[in-house]
Amino acid sequence: MIDTTQNLVLTRKFFIRPVLVVAKDLLGKVLIKKDGNRVLAARIIEVEAYDGKVDKASHSFNGKTKRNEVMFNEGGYFYVYFTYGAHFCCNVVTGKRNNGEAVLIRAVEPLLGINKMIENRFGRELKSEKEIYNLTSGPGKVCKAFGFNKEHSGLDLTNSSVFIVNQPKLKNNMIGVSKRIGITKSASLPWRFFEIGNPYLSK
DNA sequence: ATCAAGATTACCT
DNA sequence: GGTAATCTTGATA
Numbered sequence: 001m002i003d004t005t006q007n008l009v010l011t012r013k014f015f016i017r018p019v020l021v022v023a024k025d026l027l028g029k030v031l032i033k034k035d036g037n038r039v040l041a042a043r044i045i046e047v048e049a050y051d052g053k054v055d056k057a058s059h060s061f062n063g064k065t066k067r068n069e070v071m072f073n074e075g076g077y078f079y080v081y082f083t084y085g086a087h088f089c090c091n092v093v094t095g096k097r098n099n100g101e102a103v104l105i106r107a108v109e110p111l112l113g114i115n116k117m118i119e120n121r122f123g124r125e126l127k128s129e130k131e132i133y134n135l136t137s138g139p140g141k142v143c144k145a146f147g148f149n150k151e152h153s154g155l156d157l158t159n160s161s162v163f164i165v166n167q168p169k170l171k172n173n174m175i176g177v178s179k180r181i182g183i184t185k186s187a188s189l190p191w192r193f194f195e196i197g198n199p200y201l202s203k
Numbered sequence: 204a205t206c207a208a209g210a211t212t213a214c215c216t
Numbered sequence: 217g218g219t220a221a222t223c224t225t226g227a228t229a
Contacts, residue, residue: 066225067224082223083209083210138211140211182211183210205229206229207228214220
């Protein structure tokens with residue numbers, strides 16, 4: 001069973017490392033959101049790294065703005081942004097202050113509070129068994145299921161109701177690497193990491 | 204003040 | 217597999 005107490009919460013030290021290292025290490029860890037008594041929890045299974053220094057696709061590449069300022073915090077903060085007029089995407093800031101690095105959470109495997117996630121996402125029951133694989137299989141979907149929005153941007157993941165608990169590292173042969181999805185700049189960088197074979201991956 | 208682009212999704216064929 | 221929907225942000229004037 002997942003320990004949702006603070007005992008195994010990832011600390012600042014975990015996040016203040018290079019973004020590519022943190023991105024890979026986040027696979028298999030469990031993202032938690034506590035709303036009073038309610039707990040939402042899901043395993044992180046797909047991420048992408050964004051590095052403001054060399055990566056033209058990163059929001060932070062052209063320097064700090066009001067929108068992206070959270071990305072310039074030190075590692076361990078939560079960066080949520082709005083895009084395409086409809087969706088939120090959530091990121092974990094990494095590295096040292098002013099680096100402008102973050103890891104986008106692209107897909108998760110639901111563990112706890114699944115009924116609440118279904119309600120948040122669809123506002124109805126599942127239509128079929130396999131629709132569960134469409135619940136959190138994309139960055140916008142993850143935020144919808146968890147109820148993440150602008151309000152959550154800037155939260156400190158080491159000291160708030162949103163946090164990540166430690167789990168054993170995935171074996172290297174379980175980690176897939178590919179180009180990132182849906183970007184046009186710096187598109188060839190192989191900075192997407194995912195758990196091979198997991199049915200909850202984005203399509 | 205105006206404009207174009209975007210780290211996506213859902214729905215249609 | 218293609219595409220419309222939708223609106224915030226940042227850049228330019």
